[in-house]
Amino acid sequence: MPTDDRRERLQTAASYAQALHALACEKGCEGEVLKELTQLGSALATSPGLMQFLESPVVTVQQRQQFLDQLADGVSRLVYGVLTVMNRRRRLAVLGELIELYAAQQDRHLGRIPATVTTAEPVDEATMERIRQALRRYLGRDPIIEYRIDPALVGGFVARAGDVLVDASVKTQLTTVRDHLIVRGEDEVQSGRDRVGYQA
Numbered sequence: 001m002p003t004d005d006r007r008e009r010l011q012t013a014a015s016y017a018q019a020l021h022a023l024a025c026e027k028g029c030e031g032e033v034l035k036e037l038t039q040l041g042s043a044l045a046t047s048p049g050l051m052q053f054l055e056s057p058v059v060t061v062q063q064r065q066q067f068l069d070q071l072a073d074g075v076s077r078l079v080y081g082v083l084t085v086m087n088r089r090r091r092l093a094v095l096g097e098l099i100e101l102y103a104a105q106q107d108r109h110l111g112r113i114p115a116t117v118t119t120a121e122p123v124d125e126a127t128m129e130r131i132r133q134a135l136r137r138y139l140g141r142d143p144i145i146e147y148r149i150d151p152a153l154v155g156g157f158v159a160r161a162g163d164v165l166v167d168a169s170v171k172t173q174l175t176t177v178r179d180h181l182i183v184r185g186e187d188e189v190q191s192g193r194d195r196v197g198y199q200a
Contacts, residue, residue, distance in 0.1 A: 013097035020082050020098070021105040029076065034106050036075045041099040055093040064092060107144065115143035115161035120153040120169070135159055138166060 024030040044051050053059055053067070064087050072080050086092050107113060117131060128147070135143040139161055150158075156169035 009094045009097055010101070012091055013094040014101050016082060016086060016091070016094070017098050017101035017105055020078070021102055021109070023078055023082075025109070027078065029078065030106055030109065033076065033079055034103060036079050037099045037102055040071075040075070040079075041096065044096055044099075051096065054095060061087055061090065111141050112144050113139060113141040113161050114146065115139075115159055116146045116148060117143075117157055117159045118148040118150050118153065119157045120149070120151055120155045122149060123157075131157055131159070135161070135166065139164065 020033065021030060024033040054064065065084065068080065068083050068087060071083070075083075083092070083095075086095070086098075104114075115135060117128075117135075123131075128145070132143060132145060135145075141161075143159075143161060153169040158169050159166040
Protein backbone atom coordinates (compact mmCIF):
# COMPACT_ATOMS: atom_id res chain seq x y z
CA MET A 1 0.00 0.00 0.00
CA PRO A 2 1.32 3.49 -0.81
CA THR A 3 2.22 5.71 2.12
CA ASP A 4 0.13 8.80 2.81
CA ASP A 5 2.81 11.01 1.21
CA ARG A 6 3.01 8.78 -1.88
CA ARG A 7 -0.78 8.67 -2.14
CA GLU A 8 -1.00 12.46 -1.93
CA ARG A 9 1.68 12.84 -4.62
CA LEU A 10 -0.18 10.44 -6.90
CA GLN A 11 -3.48 12.24 -6.38
CA THR A 12 -1.87 15.59 -7.16
CA ALA A 13 -0.09 14.22 -10.23
CA ALA A 14 -3.26 12.48 -11.43
CA SER A 15 -5.22 15.74 -11.47
CA TYR A 16 -2.59 17.38 -13.66
CA ALA A 17 -2.18 14.32 -15.89
CA GLN A 18 -5.92 14.08 -16.51
CA ALA A 19 -6.22 17.80 -17.24
CA LEU A 20 -3.23 17.75 -19.57
CA HIS A 21 -4.50 14.70 -21.42
CA ALA A 22 -7.97 16.21 -21.81
CA LEU A 23 -6.51 19.41 -23.26
CA ALA A 24 -4.19 17.44 -25.54
CA CYS A 25 -7.13 15.36 -26.83
CA GLU A 26 -9.06 18.55 -27.58
CA LYS A 27 -6.15 19.75 -29.72
CA GLY A 28 -5.48 16.30 -31.21
CA CYS A 29 -1.88 16.25 -29.98
CA GLU A 30 -2.01 13.69 -27.18
CA GLY A 31 0.62 11.51 -28.87
CA GLU A 32 3.03 14.40 -29.36
CA VAL A 33 2.60 15.44 -25.74
CA LEU A 34 3.43 11.90 -24.64
CA LYS A 35 6.66 12.03 -26.67
CA GLU A 36 7.62 15.32 -25.06
CA LEU A 37 6.91 14.03 -21.56
CA THR A 38 8.79 10.80 -22.26
CA GLN A 39 11.86 12.77 -23.33
CA LEU A 40 11.54 14.92 -20.23
CA GLY A 41 11.22 11.79 -18.09
CA SER A 42 14.41 10.38 -19.63
CA ALA A 43 16.21 13.60 -18.78
CA LEU A 44 15.01 13.37 -15.17
CA ALA A 45 16.09 9.72 -14.94
CA THR A 46 19.59 10.43 -16.20
CA SER A 47 20.06 13.65 -14.22
CA PRO A 48 19.29 13.10 -10.51
CA GLY A 49 20.41 16.65 -9.81
CA LEU A 50 17.65 17.98 -12.04
CA MET A 51 14.94 16.30 -10.01
CA GLN A 52 16.56 17.54 -6.80
CA PHE A 53 16.49 21.05 -8.25
CA LEU A 54 12.77 20.78 -9.03
CA GLU A 55 11.96 19.35 -5.58
CA SER A 56 14.21 21.53 -3.43
CA PRO A 57 12.33 23.86 -1.07
CA VAL A 58 15.22 26.35 -1.16
CA VAL A 59 14.93 26.86 -4.93
CA THR A 60 12.57 29.76 -5.66
CA VAL A 61 9.66 29.73 -8.07
CA GLN A 62 11.52 32.29 -10.16
CA GLN A 63 14.63 30.10 -10.41
CA ARG A 64 12.59 27.11 -11.52
CA GLN A 65 10.73 29.28 -14.02
CA GLN A 66 14.04 30.29 -15.58
CA PHE A 67 14.75 26.60 -16.10
CA LEU A 68 11.30 26.07 -17.65
CA ASP A 69 11.86 29.03 -19.95
CA GLN A 70 14.95 27.26 -21.29
CA LEU A 71 12.73 24.27 -22.11
CA ALA A 72 10.16 26.38 -23.96
CA ASP A 73 11.69 25.90 -27.41
CA GLY A 74 11.79 22.11 -26.99
CA VAL A 75 8.22 21.51 -25.84
CA SER A 76 4.76 22.53 -26.97
CA ARG A 77 2.99 25.54 -25.53
CA LEU A 78 0.57 23.13 -23.87
CA VAL A 79 3.26 21.25 -21.93
CA TYR A 80 5.09 24.48 -21.13
CA GLY A 81 1.88 26.01 -19.83
CA VAL A 82 1.07 23.08 -17.54
CA LEU A 83 4.62 23.01 -16.17
CA THR A 84 4.41 26.74 -15.51
CA VAL A 85 1.16 26.32 -13.57
CA MET A 86 2.68 23.45 -11.58
CA ASN A 87 5.68 25.63 -10.76
CA ARG A 88 3.52 28.53 -9.54
CA ARG A 89 1.67 26.10 -7.29
CA ARG A 90 4.92 24.46 -6.17
CA ARG A 91 3.92 21.09 -7.62
CA LEU A 92 6.88 20.33 -9.90
CA ALA A 93 8.05 17.72 -7.38
CA VAL A 94 5.38 15.36 -8.75
CA LEU A 95 6.52 15.74 -12.37
CA GLY A 96 7.82 12.17 -12.49
CA GLU A 97 4.46 10.79 -11.35
CA LEU A 98 2.62 13.05 -13.81
CA ILE A 99 4.64 11.61 -16.70
CA GLU A 100 3.86 8.03 -15.65
CA LEU A 101 0.16 8.76 -15.16
CA TYR A 102 -0.16 10.62 -18.45
CA ALA A 103 1.32 7.59 -20.25
CA ALA A 104 -1.20 5.33 -18.48
CA GLN A 105 -4.01 7.73 -19.45
CA GLN A 106 -2.91 7.56 -23.08
CA ASP A 107 -2.80 3.76 -22.97
CA ARG A 108 -6.40 3.68 -21.73
CA HIS A 109 -7.38 6.20 -24.39
CA LEU A 110 -5.96 3.92 -27.10
CA GLY A 111 -7.40 0.73 -25.59
CA ARG A 112 -4.01 -0.52 -24.43
CA ILE A 113 -3.09 -2.10 -21.10
CA PRO A 114 0.38 -2.79 -19.65
CA ALA A 115 0.88 -6.50 -18.98
CA THR A 116 3.68 -8.59 -17.52
CA VAL A 117 4.16 -11.99 -19.12
CA THR A 118 6.39 -14.55 -17.42
CA THR A 119 7.38 -17.85 -19.03
CA ALA A 120 9.44 -20.76 -17.74
CA GLU A 121 11.96 -20.42 -20.57
CA PRO A 122 12.59 -18.09 -23.52
CA VAL A 123 9.95 -18.27 -26.25
CA ASP A 124 10.14 -17.29 -29.90
CA GLU A 125 8.23 -14.37 -31.40
CA ALA A 126 5.54 -16.63 -32.89
CA THR A 127 4.75 -18.06 -29.44
CA MET A 128 4.76 -14.61 -27.87
CA GLU A 129 2.37 -13.41 -30.56
CA ARG A 130 -0.03 -16.26 -29.72
CA ILE A 131 0.15 -15.26 -26.06
CA ARG A 132 -0.45 -11.62 -27.04
CA GLN A 133 -3.51 -12.55 -29.12
CA ALA A 134 -4.89 -14.74 -26.32
CA LEU A 135 -4.49 -11.88 -23.82
CA ARG A 136 -6.10 -9.43 -26.24
CA ARG A 137 -9.18 -11.65 -26.50
CA TYR A 138 -9.27 -12.26 -22.74
CA LEU A 139 -8.72 -8.64 -21.67
CA GLY A 140 -10.59 -6.94 -24.49
CA ARG A 141 -7.66 -4.52 -24.81
CA ASP A 142 -4.30 -4.50 -26.53
CA PRO A 143 -1.61 -5.69 -24.07
CA ILE A 144 1.70 -3.82 -23.95
CA ILE A 145 3.88 -6.66 -22.75
CA GLU A 146 6.85 -6.60 -20.40
CA TYR A 147 8.50 -10.01 -20.71
CA ARG A 148 10.18 -11.99 -17.91
CA ILE A 149 11.56 -15.51 -17.45
CA ASP A 150 11.11 -17.64 -14.30
CA PRO A 151 12.21 -21.31 -14.49
CA ALA A 152 10.20 -22.03 -11.34
CA LEU A 153 7.03 -21.96 -13.45
CA VAL A 154 8.00 -25.38 -14.92
CA GLY A 155 6.14 -24.50 -18.13
CA GLY A 156 3.40 -22.39 -19.66
CA PHE A 157 3.08 -18.71 -18.76
CA VAL A 158 1.66 -16.29 -16.21
CA ALA A 159 0.35 -12.87 -17.21
CA ARG A 160 -0.71 -9.96 -15.04
CA ALA A 161 -2.51 -6.88 -16.32
CA GLY A 162 -3.69 -4.51 -13.62
CA ASP A 163 -5.76 -6.56 -11.19
CA VAL A 164 -6.19 -9.41 -13.67
CA LEU A 165 -4.02 -12.53 -13.28
CA VAL A 166 -3.95 -15.17 -16.02
CA ASP A 167 -2.10 -18.27 -14.79
CA ALA A 168 -1.56 -20.80 -17.56
CA SER A 169 1.58 -22.32 -16.06
CA VAL A 170 2.17 -26.07 -16.00
CA LYS A 171 3.14 -25.74 -12.35
CA THR A 172 -0.27 -24.33 -11.45
CA GLN A 173 -2.06 -26.92 -13.59
CA LEU A 174 -0.19 -29.73 -11.83
CA THR A 175 -1.00 -28.20 -8.44
CA THR A 176 -4.68 -27.99 -9.41
CA VAL A 177 -4.70 -31.64 -10.50
CA ARG A 178 -2.92 -32.67 -7.30
CA ASP A 179 -5.38 -30.75 -5.13
CA HIS A 180 -8.27 -32.28 -7.06
CA LEU A 181 -6.92 -35.79 -6.49
CA ILE A 182 -6.39 -35.09 -2.80
CA VAL A 183 -9.96 -33.82 -2.37
CA ARG A 184 -11.29 -36.72 -4.42
CA GLY A 185 -9.34 -39.19 -2.27
CA GLU A 186 -10.62 -37.60 0.92
CA ASP A 187 -14.17 -37.78 -0.41
CA GLU A 188 -13.78 -41.48 -1.23
CA VAL A 189 -12.35 -42.21 2.21
CA GLN A 190 -15.20 -40.32 3.85
CA SER A 191 -17.70 -42.14 1.64
CA GLY A 192 -16.20 -45.46 2.72
CA ARG A 193 -16.48 -44.45 6.35
CA ASP A 194 -20.10 -43.51 5.83
CA ARG A 195 -20.85 -46.91 4.30
CA VAL A 196 -19.07 -48.72 7.12
CA GLY A 197 -20.92 -46.65 9.67
CA TYR A 198 -24.24 -47.38 7.90
CA GLN A 199 -23.59 -51.12 7.85
CA ALA A 200 -22.73 -51.08 11.52
